[in-house]
Amino acid sequence: MSVWTKGIVIALVTVLPLLEGCTRHSKSEHYYLVTVNVDLPYWKTAYEGFQKAAAEYGVTADLRGPNKFDPQGEVQEFRSVVASKPAGILVSVTNSSLLAPEIDAAIAAGIPVITMDSDAPESKRLYFIGTNNLQAGRLGGQRVAAQLNGKGNVVFFTMPGQPNLDERLKGYKDVLSGYPGIKVVEVFDMKGDSGVAMDKAQEYLARKGNDRIDALICLQSSAGKDVGEAVRRAKADGDPGRLLVAMDTDVATLQLIKDGIIDSTISQKPYTMAYVGLKAIDNVHHYPMKTAGGTDYSLDPFSPFPAFVDTGVSLVDKSNLASILERKEAAGGSQ
Template sequence: MSMGRLSRVAYVCGALCFVVSCSLAIFWGYKVFVHKPSMEKMDQAKYKYHFVLVPEEMDNEYWRLVGKGAQAAAKQNGVLLEYVGPKQANFDVHLKTIEMSAASKVDGIMTQGLSDEQFTPLINRVVEKGIPVITVDTDTVNSKRLAYIGTDNYYSGVLAGKALIADTKGHANVAIITGSFYKNHQQQRVKGFEDAVKSENGIHIIDVEESEISRVRASEKAFQILQNHPEVNAFFGTSALDGVGIAQVVEQYKKTGQVYIIGFDTLPDTVNYIRNGTIQATVVQEPYQMGYEAVKLMIDLVEGRKVPSIVHTDTRIMRAKDLPLTRKNIGEGSK
């Protein structure tokens, strides 16, 4: 085959690869960002404002509750709200969603704060363009975000530590499984817990491991800890999936009632494990309240009213004796 023909074949193959790559990129973008055409084409004249809520991951029961609260407030106040972002936690997609929203000149952006050097400059640029940003669930205190609404994560860790002290009568060898070593809200929960128990001579923190906010990974870490540290008789899981992952391993080891577990949030599996005695307690947040109040805060900002820079939503401990609370009370909180 001549060199000229080889060049033409290479050119055609390259062009085909380019077309396929572009098609896959477009398809990926559509699947990931989940922008609903009906929302984009909707006549916005009947809405006062257009807000965007960017969750850590859309396919997450906790964030769906945040979105549900935000949608309720939006509906009551004539706001067009888009709940859009990565289907599963993905830092780059999260940033891209915020960039796309800002480019669309929405009236306000609500997003989980991310602990990364790329996140703060992006939020600062968005705010400098005149688009207000509120962080929800996790704050980014060094950014120019205009308000934060969500759990006081340090305090929630303190609550968990105090609950463990009370329930174990101040004697426990504890392992902590945290969703992330790098995310600010997870760090704060661990720090609050450590500070709460550090003065207790009978409580020892044996190990701290990372689950990467994965139930499977939390189970793997719990199994590893029990293998390497048989003296461990208590666990604290700092993300919603950690407690469930730990509980699965404790049941597998047939150590229910011998190993104390305190988790986070009220996923149905967590509640079931509390009911059957595998998990003894969990920290209850108010995701519905976060979403609902975030929209109200954003309206106040857009309309020029002064708002507090930090609004902490309710946090409490739930044990088996508290289970008569309805799912609405647990999931939605006060409005």
């Protein structure tokens, strides 16, 4: 073999593995983000992150789920996705008791599943990517306690039974329990309908005297703008205003902070969750664990997976609002 030929062989041995690594992906690899109420700005932002990661890898990404709050509808969408035998699924769990068996079935079929935004820890999902929702609630609770000076009547807008919202509520209550002068009057089930939240807010705002509601807290993203509209109308009619703390950073919520209607909001990173999530399930697809689905990774000291990837949480108010709005404008988003 000539020196020249040897050089070609060495080059091929060196380069081919690199080329193989660069071309391991294809459009035939299909990844799904499954959630509920896909029309919400929150999920549109998440899908942007999911698509960005898919574009970088050269794979196919889709968002699936009902366009209203419908946990059973999410289950049906999840089953449909599993039947198509995708490369992997990222799912936000609206109802853990409904979705956990479906997740387990997908894992048993060899389809990697990672939860994001809202978890199902009792399932065999590989791990969770998202907000530390207990921390998010505690952050909000500290804000409420400070703004109320430790005294007042508080109500919550949520959907009981949704894991992430239940954790947020617990975080708030953990903090508020240290303030005897703050009373949690009611935890209102808005049933996934921000219009229902708005109607209930108007009722709360009409209460007087000892029954006066001093703070309204939204644990779900869509409620903030509609509860905020109720507060705006009340102020226009002479109400001195109430403390309103929202969730997430859709443009409508941020505008209400700018207008002085919403005091603050708890910010998550749905774009990041989905961006990191697709890359994570892609990695499992290409480098599958032989024991996936058969091992309790939460107890395994040599687990190949983390238990939880925390994407962060922060409080947004007028002091840092401008930078958030500028970043959204630079990204070209209206969500």
